Amino acid sequence: MAAGVASPGGLGAISPGLAQRLAVALLAGVGLFILLTFDQHGISNDEEVQHVYGRLLVDFYASGFADHSAFAYKNLYLYGGLFDLIAATLERVLPMNVWDLRHLLSAGFGLLGLTGTWLLARLLMGERAALVALVLLTLTGAWSGAMFTHTKDVPFATTMVWALYFTTRFTLRLPEVRSTDITGLGIAIGCAFGLRVGAVFAVFYLGVAVLAVAWLRGADIPARIVMLRRAVLALLPAGLLAFVLMGVFWPWAVLSPGNLVKAMTTFSHFSFQLDTILAGAVMKNGEVPGHYLASYLLVRLPELFLLGIAFALLAGLRALPTLFQSDAGRRAALPWLPVVLAAAFPLTYTLLAAPPLYNGIRHFTFVLPPFAVLAAAGLRQAWERASQWPRARLGAVVGCALLGLVHVVTLARLHPYEYVFYNGFVGGLRGTVDRWEQDYWGDSLREAAGLLNAYVAGEGPAARPYSVAVCAESLQGTVWLAPGLEVTRDWRVADFFLSPTHMDCHTAVKGRIIGAIAREGVTLAIVRDRRMLTGADREPR
Numbered sequence: 001m002a003a004g005v006a007s008p009g010g011l012g013a014i015s016p017g018l019a020q021r022l023a024v025a026l027l028a029g030v031g032l033f034i035l036l037t038f039d040q041h042g043i044s045n046d047e048e049v050q051h052v053y054g055r056l057l058v059d060f061y062a063s064g065f066a067d068h069s070a071f072a073y074k075n076l077y078l079y080g081g082l083f084d085l086i087a088a089t090l091e092r093v094l095p096m097n098v099w100d101l102r103h104l105l106s107a108g109f110g111l112l113g114l115t116g117t118w119l120l121a122r123l124l125m126g127e128r129a130a131l132v133a134l135v136l137l138t139l140t141g142a143w144s145g146a147m148f149t150h151t152k153d154v155p156f157a158t159t160m161v162w163a164l165y166f167t168t169r170f171t172l173r174l175p176e177v178r179s180t181d182i183t184g185l186g187i188a189i190g191c192a193f194g195l196r197v198g199a200v201f202a203v204f205y206l207g208v209a210v211l212a213v214a215w216l217r218g219a220d221i222p223a224r225i226v227m228l229r230r231a232v233l234a235l236l237p238a239g240l241l242a243f244v245l246m247g248v249f250w251p252w253a254v255l256s257p258g259n260l261v262k263a264m265t266t267f268s269h270f271s272f273q274l275d276t277i278l279a280g281a282v283m284k285n286g287e288v289p290g291h292y293l294a295s296y297l298l299v300r301l302p303e304l305f306l307l308g309i310a311f312a313l314l315a316g317l318r319a320l321p322t323l324f325q326s327d328a329g330r331r332a333a334l335p336w337l338p339v340v341l342a343a344a345f346p347l348t349y350t351l352l353a354a355p356p357l358y359n360g361i362r363h364f365t366f367v368l369p370p371f372a373v374l375a376a377a378g379l380r381q382a383w384e385r386a387s388q389w390p391r392a393r394l395g396a397v398v399g400c401a402l403l404g405l406v407h408v409v410t411l412a413r414l415h416p417y418e419y420v421f422y423n424g425f426v427g428g429l430r431g432t433v434d435r436w437e438q439d440y441w442g443d444s445l446r447e448a449a450g451l452l453n454a455y456v457a458g459e460g461p462a463a464r465p466y467s468v469a470v471c472a473e474s475l476q477g478t479v480w481l482a483p484g485l486e487v488t489r490d491w492r493v494a495d496f497f498l499s500p501t502h503m504d505c506h507t508a509v510k511g512r513i514i515g516a517i518a519r520e521g522v523t524l525a526i527v528r529d530r531r532m533l534t535g536a537d538r539e540p541r
Contacts, residue, residue, distance in 0.1 A: 016127035023118055023131045030111055030138060037148075038104040039097070040416040042446035044149045047102065048475045049074060054084025058092075060251065071252045078263045080250035082194035083109070083155045099479060103148045106155060110147025113158035114138060117369040120165040121376050123172070124335055133376035136305045139407045142361055143368050145418025149441050150362060156195040157366035160342070163188035163202040164370060167338045170235075171209045174217070175227050177234040186238035190245025193253070197263040198366070205341045210235075216331050275503055276358035280435040282503075290354040294347060296361045299426045299436060301371075302407045304400060306423070308375025311382040316340075336377075342370035360437045414519045417443055429520040439500045442472040444517040444525035448498050449480035451515035452527045456485065466531075469494035471505040491540040497528040509540045 014022075056070035071077045087105055091098045117137050122130035138144050147154045166184035173181065185206070192199030210231045218224030247254040253263065274285045278292055298306070322329030346367050350357070357363060379400070386393045410428065411418045420439055422432050432438055456466065467488040470477035474487045477498050481487065488494050491509055499506040501523050511528030518524060530538065 014128055014131075019127035019131040023127070023134050026131075026134060026138065027111065027115060027118070030114060030144070034104065034107040034111060034148075037416055038107055039100040040446075041103050041148045042441070042443045043099050043473075043476045043479060044151065044441040044443070045473055045476070047099065047149075047151060048473055049076060050084050050151060051087060051098065051102065052076075053079075054081055054086075054088030055091075057081045057085045057251070058088045065251075071255070077252040078266055079152070079196060080194040080246065080253070082191055082249035083151055085249060087151075102151055106149065106151040107147045109155040109158045110143065113143070113147070113154065113161055113369060116158060116161040116165050117372055120161060120168060120339070120369070121373045123165065123168055124339070124373065125377060125380060129376045129380040132308075132379055133372045135404065136302070136308060136375050137369060137372040139302050139404060139411070140300075140305060140368060140372070141411055141414065141418040141421025142300050142365065144411070145414070145416075145421060146362070146365065148416075149419070149443055150365065152195065153362050153365040156192065156198065157369065159188055159192035159195060160199070160202055160366040161369035163192055163199075164205065164338055164342050167202070167206045167209055168335060170206075170231075171213045171338065172335055174210070174213050175230055177230070182234060182238045183241065185235070186241025187245065189238070190242035191249070193242065193246035194249025197253075197260065197267060200264065201342070201346065201366075204345070205338045206235075208341060209338045212334060212337055216327060216334055274358050277435065277437060277503065285358040286356040288354065288357050290351045292354070292357050293350040293361060293364055296436075297347075297367075297371075299422050300361055301423065302403075302421075303423050303425070304403045304407065305372065305375050307400075308378040309371060310378065312374045312378030315378060315381040339370045339373050343367055343374055358437075359440045362440075410520075417519055417524060419443070420519070420524070429522045433522060434504075438502045438522070439524045440502050442476050442500045442502070442525075444500055445470070445472055445476050445498055446480045447517050448515065448525040448527050449477055451517070452485065452496055452498065453480075453482040455514055455527070455529075457482065466495040467493060468496045468498060469509065471497070471499035471508060492538050495529075495531050497530055498525070499528075500525045507541065510537050 053070060053073055053076040056067075056073055059067045060070050070081070083105070087098070087102045090101060090105070094101060114134060114137055118130050118134040121133035143154070143157075163185065166181055166188055170177075170181040170185060189199060189202050189206075192202055210228065214224045214228040214231065218227050243254075253260050275282055276285050276288060276292075277283075278288065278295060301309075319329070319333060323333055346364055349355075350364070361367075383393065383396075386396065411421060414421060414429065417439060419441075420429055420432075422428055422436065426432060426436065429438075452468070456462065462484055465484050465486050467490075468477055468481060468485050469489075469491040470487055474489065478487045485496070491497070494509070497509050497511055499508065506523075506526045506528075509528065509530065510533055511530035512532070513526050514529045515527035516523050516525065
């Protein structure tokens with residue numbers, strides 16, 4: 001099928017076979033990177049409650065469905081528990097730090113997401129462009145760095161790209177139907193619902209694509225109805241499989257007929273008091289403008305990625321007359337419909353509806369894979385259109401390679417906090433100070449706690465335990481602090497203070513800075529010694 005939609009132009013000297021081997025080598029390299037670095041990350045702000053939810057789901061099944069504590073725990077029942085259920089189950093059998101286990105598992109999902117992106121691009125464009133899409137997503141810190149700690153967002157994005165892959169395969173082959181596509185769709189969409197109700201997007205993309213295929217490939221109304229009926233009947237087993245998997249990983253959703261609707265309506269206006277920052281303007285998450293997501297995509301994606309998207313937009317504009325004028329043109333563009341929808345629809349939704357958002361692109365991480373595929377298509381199209389200028393084309397390839405190398409160096413300098421990568425349009429990480437979200441998950445607190453452990457150990461045996469205030473969830477400090485250092489919620493009495501610099505939290509109390517975690521000249525977290533403070537100086541801001 002890929003050969004039917006791929007172009008022979010490609011990337012010149014790289015043969016399809018070599019491109020495939022390079023892609024497999026890159027995926028293997030990412031896998032090795034995961035194994036070597038998964039235990040270098042701190043605990044995210046939401047991770048404790050997520051894991052408690054997973055443990056409660058395990059209790060639900062272990063009790064023979066009698067223990068319903070999971071469905072009354074905070075608002076976690078509004079989310080599917082696929083990841084947390086797996087993590088809580090593995091916790092019982094694997095002798096390792098549970099938080100490192102979660103990060104290893106999350107990164108494994110990230111690797112699966114890279115694989116799905118590669119396969120989707122290969123299906124549409126062939127091996128060379130698929131390699132480009134894989135490289136682009138790998139170079140994106142908002143994916144390759146986030147995949148360790150964004151234990152809701154990256155697994156959900158992974159299930160969504162696999163649902164997109166099987167949607168594209170299914171619609172490309174209609175009216176032929178293959179059981180592998182049906183099974184893949186059912187598993188992918190079921191697992192997506194097993195993480196977030198936002199999986200309804202995947203159902204929407206599938207429905208629109210099937211309708212479009214039936215309309216454009218049917219010779220007349222009766223033929224279109226026949227094709228649509230065949231597609232719907234073929235999808236019924238996928239729907240059943242998806243429902244079963246959703247019920248397994250998100251049992252609350254199937255306890256009552258209205259629960260799924262309740263989850264969707266709740267998240268459509270879900271908001272709470274949390275500050276975010278956009279181009280230097282601090283605002284409540286419920287007051288963000290519609291361009292919030294678009295603005296963060298423009299500053300978070302690598303320049304090479306954005307260049308590909310720009311070329312893809314130009315190619316789309318050039319194709320518009322053909323789409324409007326002929327059925328042949330619309331049929332040729334049909335395979336791209338699910339990918340275009342997956343990238344454009346969520347972005348358009350945020351532009352028009354301005355939903356509550358924070359943490360930059362975190363909640364819409366699932367748009368990165370389809371955007372990577374479109375960016376690869378844009379670069380491929382630009383390469384082919386420049387065939388009459390071989391020297392300029394060679395220069396462009398060299399320029400892109402150098403730009404990619406710059407991205408790799410930047411990610412290496414940020415390690416293990418690659419997820420705070422920003423592009424040169426805002427001056428990299430240096431340009432984010434007081435202007436854009438930085439280490440919002442407090443990933444750097446693990447390393448900061450290590451600095452405090454070493455500092456206290458260097459002073460020799462202490463006469464008493466020291467108290468430590470943490471500008472984050474208590475667990476984010478407790479897990480990594482040495483014996484004799486105890487986290488306190490009373491910041492006034494704290495002997496030491498650990499804080500990320502995100503949203504100016506590090507200035508909440510006074511004290512001498514005795515350690516700092518910095519990347520690219522930007523401080524991400526600090527350690528303060530407050531033992532010498534007295535009176536009003538001990539009061540937090």
